[in-house]
Amino acid sequence: MDKLKQLYNNSIEKASGFMRESSRYLVISLILYISIFVIVLSYFFFTGAGKWFDILLIVGTGLLALVLGLGITLVLLNILGGLPRILVAVMVACIVVIYSVGAFMGPFFRLMGFTILVLSVFLGVTAFLFRNKKKAFFVFFGFITLGLHVAAAYLVVTDGKEGPWSLEIENNATALPNPADSGDAKVQYFTYGSGKDERREExxxxxxESHSVNMSSFVAQPKGLNKWYREWFWGFDLYNAPLNGRVWMPENEEEEPYPLVLIVHGNHNMADFSDDGYAYLGEMLASKGYIVASVDQNFINSGKTGHIGWDNAGRAWLLLKHLELWQSWNENKTHALFNKVDMDNIALIGHSRGGEAVSTAQLFNELDRFPNNAKVSLNFDFSIKSLIGLSPGDGRFKPGDQPVSLQDVNYLTLQGGNDTDHTNYLGMRQFQRISFTDDFDGFKSSIYINGANHGQFNSDWEVDQPSPYWWFMNRKEIMAPDMQREITKVYVSSFLDATLKGKREYREVFSNKEIASSWIPTDPLRMRFEDRDFQSIATFEEDADVTKTTQDGGRLHGNNLRVWKEINLLQRNKEQQNNQVVKLGWTNKNSRYTITLPEGAADNFSEETVLRFDAVQAHPTRYDFYSIDLPEGYEDKAVPISVSVKAKGMADFDGRVRKTIYIEPTYTTTLYRFDWWNERYGNQYEQMLQTYGIPLDYLKENFPDIDYSQIEEVTFEFNQTESGLIFLDNIGFNN
Incomplete structure (x- = not known):
């Protein structure tokens, strides 16, 4: 025991002596590294008050924290005595700096700060060993120090790893003109607004000039420093909010009036203005005969001093006040915009929180009273025909504590699979809550884009999170900004042409993704489509009975299936998508799943009828969970299955009634460079369904006398691979 005690004391004495001797080098390296770190990172801080102000604020905060940390620690060490006071004081001071500046810069700053401390300690020890000619230890520590510095630099300067999808554009011929191409109209650009803006010349x-509005009933007013700073920065309060907008419209005089499209941005640093980031949409649409206005709502965005409550209610109400302004101009015979606007054809496009706001605006448009304060009346009744949500939010504001459910409005939503802001596809929940009556001739669609992020929908945002967060993201997996915006242009333009201009041929862009494959890469896309004419047979939403169809009288039957269960699809964070599906797995080629149609379901079928269903492969981790092998040769590839549509009198397994359909894989999308950080967000994938369609006229080639009204059965045969695992949903027909 005495020998152990002696060994312990000797070790402590040597360690203390080593720290005292090397403390000067450690102090210098600590102060040097933390100073450079704070100064460099201060460049990425942004308040809107000026770059020098931003840098001085961060550097001043760091300097004050360093002095306070040194002073407080030295006092404590004077009391304790006997320790290498300067060294410990500097280390504590550096930690105080990291946490103080981290209050502004966030958790990644703190993570990087502690990494910097580790690097500086290794550098200080290495320098001491070199100066004191301790060659063996110097070589050992020098190698480790160099390796750590190289590893840190590598993580910053490299982009990560590529996604498994292909970004190639195919050369498939299509009769449709590319909807993203500019039109023939010459575009004029102008702004409207208060004319008194203190921050923006435009x-x-x-x-x-436009009037101001009192939006105090639709937001929770900021208080204290947040209120003071906002009013100082903007020069107005929310009792006098401006109606500002950027406009792109055709100069042609022949094809008036033009449909009106309002675009609204989402939440962003209020001092980093967001409303100019949709010029790529405004210019393209205006050249094709639309009036497009990008609405300024920067003054209700978040700032460095805080947020505004109920902001999405305010965003929605402001959109409707802009429509009111446009209507007044359109009806004023003395105004230059008199009769320029087709107020019967209006679309709203929103990005991020703006994407939630357009749905809320449509609800407000139909209500007489504000649901969260019935003393406030809503006197709107605009002809809003179409809504588009670009990575929209959902549920941030609930009118009357209810989710927004809408009826008889065309709806399109797009989401990036590499979105690190809205990491879950929230727009899918709104998609599920859009319904149609028999009298409404419209549709809804969802476009999930693997490799797209949140910020690139706005050309002024680009990144989802500023540096240093950006350095930790898997940047190589994110597609080029121009490609993401080209995909957006294709679907936004197709949607508006189909819903506001009556070009029905562009509906096919949403029901068959391969039509767009000569314009944009379609492999990363998972697309859903549903219109008024869809007659659902099995949606799996009705009850827990796995043998019953949604329409009464039908039956569901599985043969030789390894997995057969109905579940609710999950988002990335493992919350439900609010969409019930059937999961089917097989481990031999004799497996199948059969839907027997209810009596009379096929009465109106004809050769123009299309069988539709949604499907996607499960992610490879789900294969592992069920101990099902990925089919050989199909990793990250579509799996073939056979689909049979059988009428009465046909043989059960007649090969002539089969069509091969390739079920798309669920790709892994890696948001950040580190798996341990990705685990904070849940899965590294979202299982997004793809809509497939099979026109029934293919049967006529082999059965020219077929009576389509006698179709009684649809069978999914898993006879082309030894194994597989898929989700299946929304089985039905379009007439």
């Missing part, structure tokens, strides 16, 4: 020198 809203001081406006073509048309």
């Amino acid at each position: 809203y001081r020198n406006v073509k048309f």
Whole structure:
């Protein structure tokens, strides 16, 4: 025991002596590294008050924290005595710096700060060993120090790893013109607004002046420092909010009036203005005969001093006040915009929180009273025909504590699989809550884009999170900004042409993704489509009975299936998508799943009828969970299955009634460079369904006398691979 005690004391004495001797080098390296770190990172801090102000604020905060940390620690060490006071004081001071500046810069700053401390300690020890000619230890520590520095630099300067999908554009011929191509109209650009904006010249020198509005009933007013800073920065309060907008419209005089499209941005640093980031949409749409206005709502965005409550209610109400302004101009015979606007054809496009706001605006448009304060009336009744949500939010504001459910409005939502802001596809929940009556001739669609992020929908945002967060993201997996915006242009333009201009041929862009494959890469896309004419047979939403169809009288039957269960699809964070599906797995080629149609379901079928269903492969981790092998040769590839549509009198397994359909894989999308950080968000994938369609006229080639009204059965045969695992949903027909 005495020998152990002696060994312990000797070890402590040597360690203390080593720290005292090397403390000067450690102090210098600690102060040097933390100073450079704070100064460099201060460049990425942004308040809107000026870059020098931003840098001085961060550097001043760091300097104050360093002095306070040194002073407090030295006092404590004077009391304790006997320790290498300067060294410990500097280390504590550096930790105080990291946490103080981290209050502004966030958790990644703190993570990087502690990494910097570790690097500086290794550098200080290495320098001491070199100066004191301790060659063996110097070589050992020098190698480790160099390796750590190289590893840190590598993580910053490299982009990560590529996604498993292909970004190639195919050369498939299509008769449809590319909807993303610019039209023939010459585009004019102007702004409207208060004419008094203190921060932006474009809203001081406006073509048309607009009045201010009192939005105090639709937001929770900021208080204290947040209120003071906002009013100082903007020069107005929310009792006098401006109606500002950027406009792109055709100069042609022949094809008036033009449909009106309002675009609204989402939440972002209020001092980093967001409303100019949709010029790529405004210019393209205006050249094709639309009036497009990007609405300024920067003044209700978050700032460095805080947020505004109920902001999405305010965003929605402001959109409707802009429509009111446009209507007044359109009806004013003395105004330059008199009769320029087709107020019977209006679309709203929103990004991020703006994407939730457009749905809320449509609800407000139909209500007489504000649901969260019935003393406030809502007097709107605009002809809003179409809504588009670009990575929209959902549920941030609930009118009357209810989710927004809408009826008889065309709806399109797009989401990036590499979105690190809205990491879950929230727009899918709104998609599920859009319904149609028999009298409404419209549709809804969802486009999930593997490799797209949140910020690139807005050309001024680009990144989801600023540096240093950006350095930790898997940047190589994110597609080029221009490609993401080209995909957006294709689907936004197709949707508006189909819903506002009556070009029904562009509906096919949403029901068959391969039509767009000569314009954009379609392999990363998972697309859903549903219109008024869809007659559902099995949606799996009705009850827990796995043998019953949604329509009464039908039956569901599985043969030789390894997995057969109905579940609710999950989002990335493992919350439900609010969409019930059937999961089917097989481990031999004699497996199948059969739907027997209810009596009379096929009465109106004809050769123009299309069988539709949604499907996608399960992620490879789900294969592992059920001990099902990925089919050989099909990793990250579509799996073939056979689909049979059989009428009465046909043989059960006649090969002539089969069509091969390739079920798309669920790709892994890696948001950040580190798996341990990705685990904070849940799965590294979201299982997004793809809509498939089989026109029934293919049967006529082999059965020219077929009576389509006698179709009684649909069978999914898993006879082309030894194993597989898929989700299946929304089985039905379009007439």
